[in-house]
Amino acid sequence: MDTSAARRNILARIRSAQGRPAAPGGAERAAVDDYLARHPAGPRPELPSGMAELVARFSLEAERLSTTLAEVESLTDAPGETARYLQSLDLGTDAVAWPALAGLPWAEAGIGVAFRKPFDADLVGITGCFCATAETGSLVLLSGPDTPASGALLPQTHIAIVPASRIVAAHEDAFALMRAERGELPRAVNFVSGPSRTGDIEQTIVLGAHGPYRVHVIIVRGA
CATH class of the missing domain: 3.40.50.10420 (NagB/RpiA/CoA transferase-like)
Known part of the structure; x- marks a missing residue:
């Protein structure tokens, strides 16, 4: 059973309750990409490369x-x-x-x-x-x-x-x-x-x- 449509509807309702559009736009996606690029990495053990x-x-x-x-x-x-x-x-x-x-x-x-x-x-x-x-x-x-x-x-x-x-x-x-x-x-x-x-x-x-x-x-x- 494909639940993709139901998942989209649930997320759209959550975003609507937050006062946001049903789907993220270009500016919102760009802000997420920028955050991920700037977010400092946490401590990690030394690993091979x-x-x-x-x-x-x-x-x-x-x-x-x-x-x-x-x-x-x-x-x-x-x-x-x-x-x-x-x-x-x-x-x-x-x-x-x-x-x-x-x-x-x-x-x-x-x-x-x-x-x-x-x-x-x-x-x-x-x-x-x-x-x-x-x-x-x-x-x-x-x-x-x-x-x-x-x-x-x-x-x-x-x-x-x-x-x-x-x-x-x-x-x-x-x-x-x-x-x-x-x-x-x-x-x-x-x-x-x-x-x-x-x-x-x-x-x-x-x-x-x-x-x-x-x-x-x-x-x-x-x-």
């Missing part, structure tokens, strides 16, 4: 979150690594994937992929990412027609393809990249930090509580 160092730090932090990782040379190698991973855990060869990934050679790798949003019965979801953050080992996913958010949230197993060139240092850099490349944020921005988990009062951690209990990241060195 080179691609190799960012990949290494991302991998370290992701593994701490119980994410498993593999590296391949090119995007066309990702289906083969996906097949290897699924077979190693006897997870079958059926999956759903973002429509944005339809051009990769899934059939040649022996994987039956449906390019759509997942249903309850779908056990494996394959996504890309907008970027990833080295500081926390997180994936940053932006929703859209070809990148549905549910692909990373509903299936029990989430496989994410991460180009090495899209690993940034920290969350601040991820939001800066969103503003530079997208301008406006989409309906949903999700930071995925390993499998879903929860802990009870005795601090017993349970994976897969509110989402996937497996996250496997395929880092593409040449992308």
Whole structure:
């Protein structure tokens, strides 16, 4: 269900109650851009900047979150690594994937992929990412027609393809990249930090509580 119109109407009513136009104009957007450009950055830990160092730090932090990782040379190698991973855990060869990934050679790798949003019965979801953050080992996913958010949230197993060139240092850099490349944020921005988990009062951690209990990241060195 598309709730974009309802969201616009709610925001328009809030702006009207504040005595502002229903939608922001050019002057208001310029003022926001100016504020963001002048706003001083808060304290941040020292983080790597080179691609190799960012990949290494991302991998370290992701593994701490119980994410498993593999590296391949090119995007066309990702289906083969996906097949290897699924077979190693006897997870079958059926999956759903973002429509944005339809051009990769899934059939040649022996994987039956449906390019759509997942249903309850779908056990494996394959996504890309907008970027990833080295500081926390997180994936940053932006929703859209070809990148549905549910692909990373509903299936029990989430496989994410991460180009090495899209690993940034920290969350601040991820939001800066969103503003530079997208301008406006989409309906949903999700930071995925390993499998879903929860802990009870005795601090017993349970994976897969509110989402996937497996996250496997395929880092593409040449992308």
